[in-house]
Amino acid sequence: MKRAKRPTKRELKAQRAPVTTHENTHIHCIACGRHLNPNEFSASPASAKFLTCQHGSTFATCTGCTLRSQQLIDEHDRSNQPVKSAAAWH
Numbered sequence: 001m002k003r004a005k006r007p008t009k010r011e012l013k014a015q016r017a018p019v020t021t022h023e024n025t026h027i028h029c030i031a032c033g034r035h036l037n038p039n040e041f042s043a044s045p046a047s048a049k050f051l052t053c054q055h056g057s058t059f060a061t062c063t064g065c066t067l068r069s070q071q072l073i074d075e076h077d078r079s080n081q082p083v084k085s086a087a088a089w090h
Helices: 009-016 063-079
Strands: 048-052 058-062
Touching: 048 063, 058 063
Parallel strands: none
Antiparallel strands: 048 058
16 A cells, blocks of 8 residues: 655645735835835825835835835846845834
């Protein structure tokens, strides 16, 4: 009799990991580090938004820091290094 295939460590870790969405995460602006509440993205007018890099990752930014955030994401796209984000503050 043949044994059943066991899941790999990576598959087990993926099963245990909670699914995260933008609604239940702790979000900070990548340019200035300010804490962003989820309702800031949907308010009218929105005071925060998400920017997407060429790789498909999304990054949060406040509307006042959009230009600086886009520069950080462009640098990330060119250098293929992690985004150099500001330290978080509340």
